[in-house]
Amino acid sequence: MKIGCIQLNVGFGKVEENFARAEEKIREAASLGAEIIVLPEMWNTGYALEKLPELADVDGERTKTFLQGLTKELGVHIVGGSVSTKKGDKFYNTMYTFDNKGKQVGEYSKAHLFRLMDEHLYLEAGDEMNRFALGDIEAAGVICYDIRFPEWLRAHALDGAKVLFVPAQWPTPRIDHWKTLLQARAIENQCFVIAINRIAKKIENFNGQSMIIQPWGEVLWVGAEDEEVAVIDVDFSIVDEVRGRIPVYDDRRPGLYSGVVMK
Ligand SMILES: NC(=O)CCC(=O)C(=O)O
Numbered sequence: 001m002k003i004g005c006i007q008l009n010v011g012f013g014k015v016e017e018n019f020a021r022a023e024e025k026i027r028e029a030a031s032l033g034a035e036i037i038v039l040p041e042m043w044n045t046g047y048a049l050e051k052l053p054e055l056a057d058v059d060g061e062r063t064k065t066f067l068q069g070l071t072k073e074l075g076v077h078i079v080g081g082s083v084s085t086k087k088g089d090k091f092y093n094t095m096y097t098f099d100n101k102g103k104q105v106g107e108y109s110k111a112h113l114f115r116l117m118d119e120h121l122y123l124e125a126g127d128e129m130n131r132f133a134l135g136d137i138e139a140a141g142v143i144c145y146d147i148r149f150p151e152w153l154r155a156h157a158l159d160g161a162k163v164l165f166v167p168a169q170w171p172t173p174r175i176d177h178w179k180t181l182l183q184a185r186a187i188e189n190q191c192f193v194i195a196i197n198r199i200a201k202k203i204e205n206f207n208g209q210s211m212i213i214q215p216w217g218e219v220l221w222v223g224a225e226d227e228e229v230a231v232i233d234v235d236f237s238i239v240d241e242v243r244g245r246i247p248v249y250d251d252r253r254p255g256l257y258s259g260v261v262m263k
Pocket of ligand 1: 171
C-alpha cells in the first residue's frame, strides 16, 4: 500500500491559502501513486486560536465537501489530518477520514487538549474513539498530544486497529519526544504508526520529521525538515506476524491493571 505523506507548510490563519495548498499537495501525492493520503493537524487555520470565531469550519462542512470531492475524484483514501471546527457554540480540533469511494468513515475531535499551546482556553475536548476501516485495513486516528496517553492508543489497538494515524503540529524543541513516543506506541501496540507533522518556516517552529514506524519498531521513513510530499510503500500484512512473535495481546492481565494502575 502506498502512503502519501503531506508535510504541509500551514499558513497562520490563512484558510484560503491552506485549502489551495492542501489540494495541490493531495493531487501531487495521488499522481505519484499514493493510495492513502495523510495531512497534518489543524491545517486549515494553524493555531490561530483567537481567530476561531471567524475562521473555524462550521460543522466541518467545507472540509467534508473538500475531502469527499477529492477522494471520489482521485480514488484515494484521505486521512484528513485535522481542522479547527465550530459545532454549536464550541470549537474543536477535528479529524475527518474519507475512503476511496468518497464515504466518510471517521470523525474525531482531539481528546487531550494541549495546555502549552493554549488549546484548553479555546477548544473543547472530544470524548469518542476514532476507529475506522480503509477498505480491509483496520485503522484508527488520534491527534498529536494524544500520543502522550498510551492507554488511549491502546484502547484503539484493543478495538482492532492495526494502523494508527497521527496528524500533528509538534514543535521542533520537543522533536525527540515525538520520535521516542511514536516508536514506543508502535512497539507496545505492535501496529504501524503513520504520523504526519507540519512545517512552518516563519514565526512558528515546526520542522516536520514525520514518521512511519513498523510494528516491530523499525523506522521506515522520516520526513524532511521542509515541506514535502513523500509516497512510501508499506506492507500492512506484517502486523499479524509481529503480533505472533511476542504475544503481548494474549499476555495482558487487564484485571490486574484495572484495580491498581488504571484508576
Ligand atoms: N499540537 C500538539 O498537541 C502539540 C503536542 C506537543 O508539542 C507535546 O509536546 O506533547
